[in-house]
Amino acid sequence: MSLIGRLRDFRAGGFAFEWAGFCNSFASAPMSAQGMKMDEKGNLTVRRLALWGIPMSLGVMGLKMVAWWVTGSVALLSDGLESTVNVVAAFIAFFVIRYAQKPADHDHPFGHHKAEYLSAVTEGVLIVVAALLIVNEAIGHLSDPRMLDAPALGLAINFVAGVINAVWAQLLIRTGRKYRSAALTADGQHIMSDVVTSVGVLIGLLLALATGYAIFDPLLAILVAVNILYQGWKVISHSIGGLMDQAVTLEEEAAIKQAIATHAAGSIGVHDLKTRRAGTVTFVDFHLVVPAALSVRQAHDICDRLEDAIRAAHPGSSIAIHVEPEGEKAHGIRVKVIKEA
Numbered sequence: 001m002s003l004i005g006r007l008r009d010f011r012a013g014g015f016a017f018e019w020a021g022f023c024n025s026f027a028s029a030p031m032s033a034q035g036m037k038m039d040e041k042g043n044l045t046v047r048r049l050a051l052w053g054i055p056m057s058l059g060v061m062g063l064k065m066v067a068w069w070v071t072g073s074v075a076l077l078s079d080g081l082e083s084t085v086n087v088v089a090a091f092i093a094f095f096v097i098r099y100a101q102k103p104a105d106h107d108h109p110f111g112h113h114k115a116e117y118l119s120a121v122t123e124g125v126l127i128v129v130a131a132l133l134i135v136n137e138a139i140g141h142l143s144d145p146r147m148l149d150a151p152a153l154g155l156a157i158n159f160v161a162g163v164i165n166a167v168w169a170q171l172l173i174r175t176g177r178k179y180r181s182a183a184l185t186a187d188g189q190h191i192m193s194d195v196v197t198s199v200g201v202l203i204g205l206l207l208a209l210a211t212g213y214a215i216f217d218p219l220l221a222i223l224v225a226v227n228i229l230y231q232g233w234k235v236i237s238h239s240i241g242g243l244m245d246q247a248v249t250l251e252e253e254a255a256i257k258q259a260i261a262t263h264a265a266g267s268i269g270v271h272d273l274k275t276r277r278a279g280t281v282t283f284v285d286f287h288l289v290v291p292a293a294l295s296v297r298q299a300h301d302i303c304d305r306l307e308d309a310i311r312a313a314h315p316g317s318s319i320a321i322h323v324e325p326e327g328e329k330a331h332g333i334r335v336k337v338i339k340e341a
Contacts, residue, residue, distance in 0.1 A: 042179035042280070043101045049175055050097045053090040053187060056168055061087055063161035071154030074141040075201040075221040078134035079158065082194050082228070085130040089123050093187045100183065100279050113279025120186035120239035127190050127232030131225040134197070138221035145214035155205060162198035165191050180280045180316060182242055186235050193231040200224035245276040255313045256284060257335050263309035264288065264337040266302050272332030284310060285320040286335070292325045299323050
């Protein structure tokens with residue numbers, strides 16, 4: 001049926017059966033040029049950091065292996081082993097982020113964003129593997145601990161590597177959270193677990209040197225490994241939540257509700273609000289109830305206003321609005337619309 005025919009049916013009272021088709025045609029309008037430009041800037045920043053992560057991880061691994069070579073410390077060897085895992089993780093993160101930023105296509109109409117969660121889960125698993133490697137290496141030296149060779153030089157080298165890692169990890173985590181990149185955030189958290197390892201190793205080695213008890217070296221390595229296991233579990237659990245279409249946080253949901261409530265003037269109410277996150281994109285959909293006498297154009301204007309408000313409150317949102325006539329039974333999460341004065 002033509003648009004004119006639909007409008008005639010609407011005016012004649014066939015409203016309830018026509019809205020579903022119309023809402024799909026206008027409720028998911030594309031983002032503004034400014035919004036697209038901001039998203040592309042964020043994607044470019046994430047890609048560049050992911051690329052730089054490869055030489056950074058290689059450089060830090062080299063420093064830590066040199067520190068182990070000059071001291072013979074099992075703790076420093078454990079630290080170096082974890083850094084080899086960081087190198088693998090950096091390569092994975094780079095290629096997965098590039099894939100996740102590919103535009104939607106026929107086979108993936110909602111985009112490739114969830115690929116980042118696969119990378120993040122892999123990062124979590126690698127963190128756990130690194131912790132197990134450390135435990136295995138440390139247990140073997142509990143029965144035969146030995147004092148270090150050239151401890152001052154080895155500790156100094158490892159300290160420099162730890163400082164580089166700490167600065168880089170904070171940059172990755174901050175940027176990953178800002179642009180909602182699960183892979184970049186997980187990479188930063190992975191490197192931060194490496195920083196914790198380095199701190200623990202340094203403390204253990206200093207205790208061994210100060211007390212003369214070489215067993216502090218493997219003992220501290222094991223304690224650090226336990227913390228790394230916990231960090232790996234956190235990364236895995238968060239990423240699995242994304243793969244399972246976990247909703248946004250309560251704070252983010254409150255901001256979305258507020259945007260809807262204050263910009264839905266002309267409608268009767270909103271219900272069945274649902275959210276889910278997929279990488280850098282948050283999907284928001286809900287039912288908008290309008291008066292039966294409202295025209296399609298007027299309902300369209302309300303939807304446009306709501307989309308702009310939601311994207312302002314929560315950038316990167318993909319929004320679908322199902323318009324319903326008054327009288328439909330409300331269900332799901334409801335939002336009370338603030339009426340115009």
